[in-house]
Amino acid sequence: xxxxxxxxxxxxxxxxxxxxxxxxxxxxxxxxxxxxxxxxxxxxxxxxxxxxxxxxxxxxxxxxxxxxxxxxxxxxxxxxxxxxxxxxxxxxxxxxxxxxxxxxxxxxxxxxxxxxxxxx
Amino acid sequence: xxxxxxxxxxxxxxxxxxxxxxxxxxxxxxxxxxxxxxxxxxxxxxxxxxxxxxxxxxxxxxxxxxxxxxxxxxxxxxxxxxxxxxxxxxxxxxxxxxxxxxxxxxxxxx
Numbered sequence: 001x002x003x004x005x006x007x008x009x010x011x012x013x014x015x016x017x018x019x020x021x022x023x024x025x026x027x028x029x030x031x032x033x034x035x036x037x038x039x040x041x042x043x044x045x046x047x048x049x050x051x052x053x054x055x056x057x058x059x060x061x062x063x064x065x066x067x068x069x070x071x072x073x074x075x076x077x078x079x080x081x082x083x084x085x086x087x088x089x090x091x092x093x094x095x096x097x098x099x100x101x102x103x104x105x106x107x108x109x110x111x112x113x114x115x116x117x118x119x120x
Numbered sequence: 121x122x123x124x125x126x127x128x129x130x131x132x133x134x135x136x137x138x139x140x141x142x143x144x145x146x147x148x149x150x151x152x153x154x155x156x157x158x159x160x161x162x163x164x165x166x167x168x169x170x171x172x173x174x175x176x177x178x179x180x181x182x183x184x185x186x187x188x189x190x191x192x193x194x195x196x197x198x199x200x201x202x203x204x205x206x207x208x209x210x211x212x213x214x215x216x217x218x219x220x221x222x223x224x225x226x227x228x229x230x
Contacts, residue, residue, distance in 0.1 A: 037219075046222070046223045047208055049219045049221070062216070096165075101170070105152070106210070107210075107219075108167045108170070110165055112163075
């Protein structure tokens with residue numbers, strides 16, 4: 001059964017770069033049926049899409065973040081990664097990686113999430 | 121401020137039927153199908169309904185979805201205590217060129 005697992009530092013200083021990796025196990029990231037995405041959820045708040053990437057490397061980002069965000073994919077390691085630079089305390093959140101169905105834009109499989117705190 | 125509008129809370133007693141609404145616009149719900157997610161406390165969201173009314177394997181038929189124009193609804197019949205969770209609607213937004221979520225509705229089972 002395919003699973004996703006986020007990993008990375010739980011604490012990032014303001015103005016620095018947040019870096020997370022999502023490892024896909026039990027299946028291949030190189031499927032032509034899915035995009036792979038990052039979604040975040042600040043404490044007590046709702047969900048916000050950050051961006052998505054196809055196994056070929058085609059990526060899409062939320063317009064409000066596109067100047068600071070980069071998502072990459074490493075098919076040899078079955079991983080995709082998120083980099084968000086110049087972070088602020090307001091970006092403290094649970095960060096989820098998820099698989100998105102190509103045809104209906106629904107995230108059908110999610111990682112457990114990882115808490116990232118932005119603080120000095 | 122979310123692109124999709126949901127009531128912040130809803131409630132019902134066991135066995136009751138409850139509905140949660142989701143209102144959008146012509147650039148999102150009006151043009152695309154709607155998905156619903158259930159988030160139990162302390163866990164990741166789970167896909168509950170996709171393409172307006174389709175249930176993934178394993179989701180009970182007590183959960184149903186519908187869409188009309190620029191609005192959508194999630195209905196839960198035979199409410200159970202384990203249904204107490206946050207529910208989010210979501211769809212594709214043509215202006216954003218990406219998925220958007222509602223603000224979420226906290227369902228309480230009294």
